[in-house]
Amino acid sequence: MSNTKKTFDSISSKYNLINNIISLGMHLKWKNNFTNLLEFNGSVLDVATGTGDIAIMVKKKYPNSDVIGLDPSEKMLQIANSRVTNEHKIKFVQGYCENIPFDDSYFDFITITFGIRNTKSIVDSLKEINRVLKKNGTFLIMEFSKNNNILVKFFYKIYLHLFIPFIGLLFGKFSEYNHLVSTIESFYTPEEMNKILEKNGFKVKRNIRYNLGLVTVYVANNVKF
Ligand SMILES: C[S@@+](CC[C@H](N)C(=O)[O-])C[C@H]1O[C@@H](n2cnc3c(N)ncnc32)[C@H](O)[C@@H]1O
Numbered sequence: 025m026s027n028t029k030k031t032f033d034s035i036s037s038k039y040n041l042i043n044n045i046i047s048l049g050m051h052l053k054w055k056n057n058f059t060n061l062l063e064f065n066g067s068v069l070d071v072a073t074g075t076g077d078i079a080i081m082v083k084k085k086y087p088n089s090d091v092i093g094l095d096p097s098e099k100m101l102q103i104a105n106s107r108v109t110n111e112h113k114i115k116f117v118q119g120y121c122e123n124i125p126f127d128d129s130y131f132d133f134i135t136i137t138f139g140i141r142n143t144k145s146i147v148d149s150l151k152e153i154n155r156v157l158k159k160n161g162t163f164l165i166m167e168f169s170k171n172n173n174i175l176v177k178f179f180y181k182i183y184l185h186l187f188i189p190f191i192g193l194l195f196g197k198f199s200e201y202n203h204l205v206s207t208i209e210s211f212y213t214p215e216e217m218n219k220i221l222e223k224n225g226f227k228v229k230r231n232i233r234y235n236l237g238l239v240t241v242y243v244a245n246n247v248k249f
Contacts, residue, residue, distance in 0.1 A: 093114060122145055189205065
C-alpha cells in the first residue's frame, strides 16, 4: 500500500499533464460523461480522488451535493486542494479505501475513477465502501479493463509497453509509469469485475464501455449483506 502511495506522491506534480498526454485528452471527456450519468444530489464520496477531478466536476454540476474526496497521497491532495476555493466547499481527506474514516451508511453516492486497481485489496475496499454507503446507495467505478479481443490486445500492448513508458521516461518517471502499466495489465475483464462486485454486496445495474472496452464504467447499487 505504501509503495502505491509513494508512486503517486512522486508523480503528483506531473500527474494531470501526463494524464492528458497518455489519454490524448480523453480522460476528461470520460470523466465528464461519468459525472453526467446521475444526479448527484446528496452526500458523495470520491475515493482515490487524486487531484480531485471527479470531486470538482460533481460539485460544479450539482452544487447542492456534499462532496468529500479521499486519497492516501498527501501530495495528490495538496494539488486537489489548490484547485478549489472555500466557495467550492469540497473537503479532501487523507485515507485509504480499505479503512474509510466515516460512519456506517454515511454516503448516498461513492465514486472511484482509475483507483480501484491501485488498492491493496479490492475485497477489503469493497467491504468498506459497502459499509459507508447507504443501502441502495449508488457506487460508480471507472477503470481500465482487460480485453480478450486479439486485435485490440495487440494495439493495447503497444500502447501500454511503448507509448506509456516512453511518456514516463520523457518526464523522468519511467519506473512509476511502468508500475501503473502492470496494475492495468493485471486488472480484470468487465465480466470478472461484475462478479466480484456482485459477490461483495453490490447489484451491477449497467456497464458502459469506452475505447473498444479498454475503459469500463460500472454502475452498481449497494444491496448490503
Ligand atoms: C490513477 S490515480 C486516479 C486519481 C483520480 N481518481 C483520477 O481519476 O484522476 C489513483 C489514485 O489512487 C490512490 N490510491 C492508491 N492506493 C489507494 C488506496 N488503497 N485507497 C484509496 N486510494 C488509493 C492514489 O494515491 C492515486 O491518487
